[in-house]
Amino acid sequence: MPSLRVGGGPLDTDIFNMDQHGDDRxxxxxxxxxxxxxxxxxxxxxxxxxxxxxxxDTQQWSQSLERLLESKYGLATFRTFLKSxxxxxxxxFWLTCEDYKKIKSSFRMSSRAKKIYEQFIKAExxxxxxxxxHTREQIKRSVKAPTLYCFDDAQKIVYGLMERDxxxxxxxxxxxxxxLENLTADATAKG
Numbered sequence: 001m002p003s004l005r006v007g008g009g010p011l012d013t014d015i016f017n018m019d020q021h022g023d024d025r026x027x028x029x030x031x032x033x034x035x036x037x038x039x040x041x042x043x044x045x046x047x048x049x050x051x052x053x054x055x056x057d058t059q060q061w062s063q064s065l066e067r068l069l070e071s072k073y074g075l076a077t078f079r080t081f082l083k084s085x086x087x088x089x090x091x092x093f094w095l096t097c098e099d100y101k102k103i104k105s106s107f108r109m110s111s112r113a114k115k116i117y118e119q120f121i122k123a124e125x126x127x128x129x130x131x132x133x134h135t136r137e138q139i140k141r142s143v144k145a146p147t148l149y150c151f152d153d154a155q156k157i158v159y160g161l162m163e164r165d166x167x168x169x170x171x172x173x174x175x176x177x178x179x180l181e182n183l184t185a186d187a188t189a190k191g
Contacts, residue, residue: 055183061176065159065167077179081170089127090158090166093120097155101148113146121154131157 053073061068061077068074082088096116103109120129121139131154142150170176 053183055180055187058180058183062171065163068167068170077176078167078170081173081175082166084175085169087166089120089129090162092127093129094155094158094162096120097151100151103148109146109148113143113150116151117143121151129154129158130161 057071057073061071061074068078079088079091082091093116096119100109100112100116103112117139119125120127121131121136121143122128123136135153135157139150139154
């Protein structure tokens, strides 16, 4: 399971309100361009060409979930896609665990572990993740004296779920395909 730190806040999901029954290519094209603009505006604090959303980067997202999460645009796009499907708890938990592993203070670690447990692990929690009972109980016990690694088993399970379910669904989505089509068209027009 890869470990990386990625920033970026949530994006609006109103751009996903597509006509579910029709195949309006022009509308989908506008959605892709609209989202590309939003992504680039989010990360516009640098003006180098490396910071711009590119066709090559977007194509590399299909190589692996790890590659997708390493890309700031990839992570932002994937998070927005999951929010649009009301299934963003897994990526939020995974990212929260990545941040948790950087905590140095034992007091802060204890406080944060309890918050993570209450938000993601506890049965009926607001963003309850799909893990087995044994892992849930193990975490419940370990949160009483937390370590940096007390969420590792759950994080591995969640990563596996994303890799097997959410990620392939993202790659098959109209949104990802439309984004690729728009970037391909832009690259062809410039070339």
